[in-house]
Amino acid sequence: MNLLLRATYARRWLRSSASAYAKAAGAPAVNSYRRKRLELDQHRERDREPEREFLDDGREVLYEGPLMEKIKGVKTMSLVSCVATSMLGPYMMLTRDELSRQSDFQQITVGFLVLAIGAGTTAFLSWVCSPYVSRLSLSTDKKVFIAEQTDVLLRHKVTAFPVGSQTPVDILRPMVNFEAEKRHYFLAKENMKHKLVREQFPWIVKEDDE
Template structure:
């Protein structure tokens, strides 16, 4: 008798759960049943959803890797998209991002040496002479500042981006400042002169400053010819005047 009543109860529950017209008191049990059913699990974790999630994860992981990777060529991302829309951009510095990262690292090291160098020097070796400690701290600060200044002097002529509209008598370049930030400068072709120094990585001189363009990565050869005037041509032009 009890077994018959139990079987009858189970059959009534199965019929009740498989029906689409549920009473309000069984809504919660219906949601739980659907969430744990194989059909719902397969539809939620379908191959299409898994493939889309894997693509999103892979794109995010690759973007994070590209941000910390030293690369050669124009930087991808929002800045690259904006540059593609600007038709005036005709040249990118091939190692622009690398130079900026190295400069940021040098600045960080210099700041740490200036701020923490004397503290660490005077806190260690209590038996050492104070004058000797001051000499060591000064040497560390001087070495770090000299390295940072030499790096800035070496990479300061490097043009990171060049914008030029064909037919215009001037162009705009982006240079790197002491604090590793980009600053725009406008240069006229009439102010370009050949460099009168043996300084390395210098293409031309304008308004008392030196600039460098990588000729192998400059696709516009007409612009490159105007950026690299020959000294003999300049002298002959002045003689004709």
């Protein structure tokens, strides 16, 4: 009887051990499968073609910049600060407090410094953000890219360049990743979902994969 109980216990222990080993051995395979499935779903989501959008004049929208509203906000604040410093600078140069210990030269220097800071920051932000493309569309004959941007005064600016004329550029300037007809442009890689854009700008897509 004692031997029978021992045999039954040993058989149950062997079964539980074998089951636990099988689960432990299969866990990495299951995790690997789930990880590969997740990566595959992410690639499919990234490569999925967006719905085609057309403008009133028949142009197809290929790309829209994701940070355009933020850039407009930064430019607006920069313009407001430039106007404020432009008004404050002459006031500081022309008015003088009787209790002030500053000389006329010091007061004029401070006024010019305020003007320079306001104009300099506005010019720098305009230089940095000017290549940013808010929308890239394709002409009806499918031969020309139309890039929409904003200038320093937040006015709408449209430039066009032939398809295939764009080339990668490597310069010490932020927010520039290609050049076309001696003009610099920038496309945000996370919004390059259209197949034609990925084909025409492969160096930006490779940068995204890296």
